[in-house]
Amino acid sequence: xxxxxxxxxxxxxxGRLAVDGVGFTVEEGEIFGILGPNGAGKTxxxxxxxxxxxxxxxxxxxxxxxxxxxxxxxxxLLGTQLxxxxxxxxxxxREALELYSAFYPHPADWRVLAGRLGLEDHLGQxxxxxxxxxxxxxxxxxxxxxxxxxxxxxxxxxGLDPRARRDxxxxxxxxxxxxxxxxxxxxxxxxxxxxxxxxAVIDKGRLIALDTPAGIAGRSAGSxxxxxxxxxxxxxxxxxxxxxGAVSVSTDGRDGRITVHGTDETADAVxxxxxxxxxxxxxxxxxxxxxxxxxxxxxxQDA
Ligand SMILES: Nc1ncnc2c1ncn2[C@@H]1O[C@H](COP(=O)(O)OP(=O)(O)OP(=O)(O)O)[C@@H](O)[C@H]1O
Numbered sequence: 541x542x543x544x545x546x547x548x549x550x551x552x553x554x555g556r557l558a559v560d561g562v563g564f565t566v567e568e569g570e571i572f573g574i575l576g577p578n579g580a581g582k583t584x585x586x587x588x589x590x591x592x593x594x595x596x597x598x599x600x601x602x603x604x605x606x607x608x609x610x611x612x613x614x615x616x617l618l619g620t621q622l623x624x625x626x627x628x629x630x631x632x633x634r635e636a637l638e639l640y641s642a643f644y645p646h647p648a649d650w651r652v653l654a655g656r657l658g659l660e661d662h663l664g665q666x667x668x669x670x671x672x673x674x675x676x677x678x679x680x681x682x683x684x685x686x687x688x689x690x691x692x693x694x695x696x697x698x699g700l701d702p703r704a705r706r707d708x709x710x711x712x713x714x715x716x717x718x719x720x721x722x723x724x725x726x727x728x729x730x731x732x733x734x735x736x737x738x739x740a741v742i743d744k745g746r747l748i749a750l751d752t753p754a755g756i757a758g759r760s761a762g763s764x765x766x767x768x769x770x771x772x773x774x775x776x777x778x779x780x781x782x783x784x785g786a787v788s789v790s791t792d793g794r795d796g797r798i799t800v801h802g803t804d805e806t807a808d809a810v811x812x813x814x815x816x817x818x819x820x821x822x823x824x825x826x827x828x829x830x831x832x833x834x835x836x837x838x839x840x841q842d843a
Contacts, residue, residue, distance in 0.1 A: 541604075543568040543690055543721050544589060549598030551584050558584045560745035561598070568689070571712065571722040573736035573753075575729070577839060581745040582725045586692050589723070590620050603689065616644065619688030619720075621679050621696065629668035633659055633678055636667065637685060644686035653681045657711060673704030680711055684720070691715060694725040709735055729831040733757070743839045756838075757830030765829055766807045767799040768814075768821035774798075775817065783809040797823075 542565035551559040559581040566572040574582045587593040588600050591607030591614055600607055607614045627636060637654060641647035654660050657677040662670065670678065676696055683691045693712065697705040712735055716722050726732055732739050733753040741749040741756065749756055757763060773796070774780070780789045785803035792799075800810055807826050814821050 541568070542566055543603055544572075544723070545599075545601040546585070546589065547599045549585070549588050549595040549600060551581075551588060551593060551595050557745050559588070559595070562740075562742065562745070562747045563598070564740045564747060564750055566690075566721060566723060567737075568721050569716070569719065570737040571716050571724055571735050573732040573739040574723065574725045574742060575727070575732050575739050575835065576742035578727075580742045582742055583694060585742065586694060586723060586725055590618060590692060591615075616686060617689050619683035619686055619691040621683045621691070621693045627667050627678075629666065631667050632664055633667070633670070634663040636678060637663075637681060640682045641685045646687055647685050648687045650681070650685055653684055656714070657681045671704075672700050673707065676700065676704070676708055677711065680708075680715070684715065688720060690721040690723065692723045692725075695727065696724070697726070697728065697731060705731070729835055733831045741835065741838055748838050749834075753831060756834045758834075763828060763830035763833050764803050764807050765799060765801050765827045766810050766825070767797060767827075768810075768824040769795060769797045770814065771820040771822065774819065779813060780810065783813065785809075 544566035546565070547563045548561050549559055549563070550557065550561055562581070562585055574585065576582050584593060588595045589602065589607060591611050594608050602614050603617055605614050605617070631639070633654070637650035641650045654663060657680060659674070659677055659681060662674055667675070667678070679696070680693070683693065696712075697708050700708060709731065712722060712724065724735060736753060738750065738752055739756055740747055777789070777791065777798070780786060780798065780800050783800070783802065783806050785806040787801045790799050791797070800806060811821070
């Protein structure tokens with residue numbers, strides 16, 4: 541049985557539709573991504589799931605409960621990430637964990653959580669003095685302190701450096717592995733691709749795709765990009781365009797760098813072709829832009 545069921549919800553602010561008929565289900569134990577451009581309606585959608593907003597139409601169920609009518613029970617099942625402004629800057633990490641665990645009838649042991657999240661050396665530190673990554677780890681700990689079955693994390697890694705972002709991803713995986721369902725709102729394609737079992741793409745208040753990351757990425761042609769600078773000019777540059785899966789070939793007039801858009805098969809064929817011609821590819825790069833491309837294709841189609 542799905543743990544979250546969202547059915548045709550609509551929400552307007554002063555007559556302007558922010559969410560327009562969105563529906564999806566989240567299975568227990570998955571990391572479910574909600575991806576979309578700014579102002580797409582992602583936060584409004586998860587706020588309806590959390591019971592923080594009442595949809596104008598449609599229904600939401602969390603473990604079969606109505607987040608508004610059964611607010612009390614749903615609050616126990618569902619851990620919500622605080623926003624930065626939700627914590628007093630002078631509160632220490634220990635005080636915040638103690639305070640929030642007191643809100644729940646069966647809280648997790650906050651000391652164990654602090655250890656798991658690498659906060660044990662910062663218990664006496666004030667919130668305002670924590671780094672961005674430490675604040676995010678505290679927010680994850682506070683979202684988990686009530687022993688929820690589902691946790692909603694909204695833009696958790698925005699503003700973090702690449703290492704702190706990777707560390708946070710690892711923590712999110714650990715949360716999922718401990719049996720908690722994760723709903724992750726994100727702008728980052730890479731994050732969604734790396735972490736999510738399924739992704740709902742929302743644009744202008746509507747659900748425009750619901751699939752696995754691979755399923756969404758597979759909607760876009762030309763998702764592998766190979767670029768290189770050949771050690772000598774190719775005898776027939778058009779041969780690249782005839783390789784299997786090749787979508788386009790372009791050459792930078794300044795340094796002769798060649799870029800081929802295609803598939804994984806194209807990348808293999810480019811390398812074989814160059815080897816056969818005795819040409820070395822310097823500064824060879826192979827990029828998988830699939831999810832980015834698919835996202836842009838989807839949201840452009842919708843424009
Ligand atoms: N309290 C509010 N009052 C009026 N309009 C609002 C309110 N909250 C959101 N909106 C509008 O509703 C639309 C959807 O906003 P929402 O925050 O749900 O989108 P989002 O996808 O989460 O965006 P972002 O990625 O920028 O956070 C936007 O046009 C936004 O300006």
